Amino acid sequence: MPSSPRIVVCGPASWNHLIELDRLPEPVPHMQFARRAWHTVGGTSAGKALHLAGLGIDVRLWAAVGDDADGARLRKRLEKAGVVVEAIASEQTERHVNLMAEGGGRVSLYVSTPSIPPADAVEATVRAVAGADLAVIDLSELGRLVLEALPGRGTPLWMDLHDYDGSSAFHEPFLRAAEGVFMNDDATEDPWELMSSCLERGPRLAVCTLGAKGAIALEAGGARHEVSAVPATVVDTNGAGDAFMAGFLAARLRTEPVEVALHAAAEQARVAIETEHLHPALDR
CATH class of the missing domain: 3.40.1190.20 (Ribokinase)
Structure with a gap:
């Protein structure tokens, strides 16, 4: 590649x-x-x-x-x-x-x-x-x-389901077409179960962000991963999830394993929340 x-x-x-x-x-x-x-x-x-x-x-x-x-x-x-x-x-x-x-x-x-x-x-x-x-x-x-x-199916598709509750009809075609899905835990009490239900419908990987507690990931083969949030000086949390996903995908494109990609994602989320914009480049 x-x-x-x-x-x-x-x-x-x-x-x-x-x-x-x-x-x-x-x-x-x-x-x-x-x-x-x-x-x-x-x-x-x-x-x-x-x-x-x-x-x-x-x-x-x-x-x-x-x-x-x-x-x-x-x-x-x-x-x-x-x-x-x-x-x-x-x-x-x-x-x-x-x-x-x-x-x-x-x-x-x-x-x-x-x-x-x-x-x-x-x-x-x-x-x-x-x-x-x-x-x-x-x-x-x-x-x-x-x-x-x-x-x-040709190009690998990745979807951000945001505050998915596991049953929304609008999310369904996005979920079923995805190789990997991201979501947050806002609408679930059991993120592991939510990710497992997502994988039953086609994706090979599910990632759930947990706010200040970090994030977790579940592979289709059953492997579980966890990462802590990176300490940060919080200015604005808007866009942290988007930054997290971008950091993860960039690492995966370098063929990094899931565990390494999660750490890269957590670091990228820190970049987002330490600026009042979606990315520090907008400060300039």
Whole structure:
């Protein structure tokens, strides 16, 4: 395999307004003062692409971006950070307002969402996925359409299921098409059982992040792995899971074993949470 394999990441990229509060608002009329606020790049696919590019991986981000001011800001910041953006035309750029509080509390408000991608854009994305060494298809309408149009298993596909509960119908086609899946433990009391149920439907590897406790992984053959979180000065936890997955995939592309890849992933997550952006390159 080449030293810098091509990876396609397909899914959400957004322009976000982050507002940090002392506490999340209660559902009653009142006034609060923000501790700080800033605008920055968001979106799970953008986060993965940023960290893969920062690790020297040849990556292409396929994402819906509007021909508007938010889209121009988004593309400019990503491209300056080294991400090649294959923008899919959308009526508007995805935009969020994230309310955050100490301890990890967060409420994400979707201010605008992308329009349904046109058929020719889906076809172009499918061709890009088919020609890549590895692809990440993130949960999104674009991702769903791409999976439906893929001719069959060829390019290894990796999926981020986020807070999967083990039964969501929307997640099912992503799960069944994957070689490997990532998730967090937000919606389960037994992450080992959740990962085991995922492997019964096709993937060869499942990884579950546990926040400050680190992460665990389960291989189809039954091998279990655990890694502790890397000590960090926490600035913002947004995008930590995307950074973790990017670090893991970069290590696996170097043919590192799962145990080594998990440690690389934990280190990459530290990179994300020590900046107020998805990646330190956006600070510049």
